[in-house]
Amino acid sequence: MNYVQTHYIGNNQPTRTKKTKAVVPTAQRVRPLDAKNQRCKRDSERQTQISTNANVANGFLKTSFLPKLKETKTVQACEGTAKTEKDFYKSLFQLAEHYKIETMQTDQFDYPYNMALALWDMEEKLKQRVLNWQEIRLLQDSKKTYFISEEKYSTGTTLYYIPIEPLYQMLHDPKRKRNAQLLISVCSYLYHIADIPYFRQEDSYLYWMYEMHKEWAEQDDETDEAERYQLEFSKTELIGDCIEQKIFNRMSLLVFEQRLNAFKSRDTFDDECWQVACTAFALYTEYPQESIFRNAQIKDDPENEADENETIGMEKYISFISHTKGWLYESIADSINNEFNEYGGMDEPTICKCFDGKDVTNTSLDFENRLFALLDDMCSLLYNYETTRK
Numbered sequence: 233m234n235y236v237q238t239h240y241i242g243n244n245q246p247t248r249t250k251k252t253k254a255v256v257p258t259a260q261r262v263r264p265l266d267a268k269n270q271r272c273k274r275d276s277e278r279q280t281q282i283s284t285n286a287n288v289a290n291g292f293l294k295t296s297f298l299p300k301l302k303e304t305k306t307v308q309a310c311e312g313t314a315k316t317e318k319d320f321y322k323s324l325f326q327l328a329e330h331y332k333i334e335t336m337q338t339d340q341f342d343y344p345y346n347m348a349l350a351l352w353d354m355e356e357k358l359k360q361r362v363l364n365w366q367e368i369r370l371l372q373d374s375k376k377t378y379f380i381s382e383e384k385y386s387t388g389t390t391l392y393y394i395p396i397e398p399l400y401q402m403l404h405d406p407k408r409k410r411n412a413q414l415l416i417s418v419c420s421y422l423y424h425i426a427d428i429p430y431f432r433q434e435d436s437y438l439y440w441m442y443e444m445h446k447e448w449a450e451q452d453d454e455t456d457e458a459e460r461y462q463l464e465f466s467k468t469e470l471i472g473d474c475i476e477q478k479i480f481n482r483m484s485l486l487v488f489e490q491r492l493n494a495f496k497s498r499d500t501f502d503d504e505c506w507q508v509a510c511t512a513f514a515l516y517t518e519y520p521q522e523s524i525f526r527n528a529q530i531k532d533d534p535e536n537e538a539d540e541n542e543t544i545g546m547e548k549y550i551s552f553i554s555h556t557k558g559w560l561y562e563s564i565a566d567s568i569n570n571e572f573n574e575y576g577g578m579d580e581p582t583i584c585k586c587f588d589g590k591d592v593t594n595t596s597l598d599f600e601n602r603l604f605a606l607l608d609d610m611c612s613l614l615y616n617y618e619t620t621r622k
Contacts, residue, residue, distance in 0.1 A: 319377040320347055320370070324354060326587040327368070327379050330594075333357045364597045366582075378588040385527075385581040385600045387549070391568070392607045393438075394419070394428070396475040397555040398614040401621060408617075411505045413484075414491050418512040418610065419475075419552070420484040425516060426603060427523035429551040432472040437548045441564050442468065468554040488513055504613055511606050519599050524550060527581040527600065544578045550607070556615060 328335045336353040338346040351370075358365045358381070366384040370377065399419070402412030422428040431438035442465070449461040478484060492513055497503045528546050548568075555561060581600040585592050 316372070316377050317343060317347065321350070322589065323378040323587045324350055326589065326592070327381060328354065330585070330587070330592050331358065331362055331381075333361065363601070364583075376588060378586065381585045381587065383583045383585075383597055385597045385604065387578060387580050387604065389578060390549070390608075392550045392604070392611065393553040393556060394422070394551070394607065394611055395555045395614050395618065396552055397471055398618040398621075399475055400471045401618065408501075410495060411502065414495055414505055414509050415610075415614075416475075416478050417484045417488040417491050418509050419479040420482070421488065421512050421516045422607075422610075423476075423479045423552070424482065424485060425520065425522070427525060428607075429547055430472075430476055431551055431553050432469070432476050436551060437545075438551050438553055438564075441567060442554075445560070445563055445567070464558075464560050468560065472554055485516075488516065501617070504609075508606065508609050508613055511602070511609070515599070515602055515606065522599050524581075524600070524603055527583055527597065529579045529582050542575055544572055544575045546579050546581075548572075549578065555618065556611075557618065 324335065327333075333354070336350060338350045338353075341349060351368075355368060358368065362383065364383040364385055366382040369380045369382070371380055372378075396419070399412055399415060402408040402415070405412075423430060429436040429438070431442060433439055446465050449458065449465065452458060452461075488509075492506070492509050495502075495506055495509070497506055525546060529543070553561075581597055583595055583597060585595075
């Protein structure tokens with residue numbers, strides 16, 4: 233088996249990820265965690281610029297400075313052979329062709345500065361032109377040297393929890409029943425196709441959270457509010473099961489386009505519902521079988537719970553939920569924050585592309601960019617409806 237070694241671009245140093253901290257805010261549309269994860273820094277040591285020798289007073293303003301070569305791990309770790317240099321440029325040109333980037337001419341520079349300069353130029357252009365670009369890595373095994381490019385969608389440490397209780401309220405509001413039916417078709421798409429977990433499914437993360445808090449409430453039956461707690465859990469389960477039956481029925485998905493075409497807007501809220509539905513139907517049409525987890529990161533050792541860099545799985549911060557207001561949600565949110573505080577980061581949709589001379593699949597994170605925007609809009613719409621109704 234060939235041993236593969238990873239070399240990071242520039243002076244990148246893998247840094248320890250900042251852990252998330254409490255507390256989840258109580259009055260926002262989508263619940264952001266308090267601390268963002270620290271990504272690996274790009275070029276933590278800036279290259280020293282080369283000054284110009286010109287004597288013209290304004291020459292400085294017209295001069296583009298090239299990066300000064302330092303002991304970059306990328307170049308210094310590669311053996312200085314003609315084959316290494318040839319493989320380097322072959323992979324670089326394949327990467328540039330894939331991303332439609334024009335490479336800088338570095339033939340006039342000697343090794344290893346030519347490679348260091350080419351790396352710097354490519355990284356700067358990827359940063360500016362590729363929406364979800366994260367980093368490029370240079371790998372070297374016993375046979376060849378080649379690049380790997382990583383693209384990642386940043387969730388911004390946000391909890392994408394879609395409240396379904398507002399849908400139940402709309403269904404019982406004669407003025408908003410049509411809105412509810414249209415949004416149920418949206419939820420049916422998210423449930424069946426995008427594969428968003430539902431909090432009443434026993435294998436979901438939030439099901440376990442609700443059950444844990446229900447047990448705590450049952451054990452605390454001596455307080456004056458014990459009966460109110462039990463009624464709240466019963467209401468959550470009743471409404472949750474009712475809405476799940478409606479979105480589980482694939483007829484809501486089959487009549488999605490019909491409901492969308494028949495919908496007539498009468499006010500701003502109608503316009504917002506129609507726009508969200510249009511976005512969801514476009515995704516359903518263009519990506520009829522794609523799940524939100526299609527590019528989820530695969531953990532090297534999912535059984536290793538002691539790993540300090542263990543990350544929060546996507547299934548934990550994306551889900552349908554009963555509601556995002558009141559004491560029950562606040563209690564669950566506190567538990568989520570306490571648990572997430574023990575993790576090193578968050579799993580996010582990621583694509584890695586290998587430029588080793590073989591064909592590169594033309595995949596992208598377009599679906600994820602649009603789907604997460606849809607979840608954001610859906611959460612905002614339902615949360616605002618519940619807030620303004622009361």
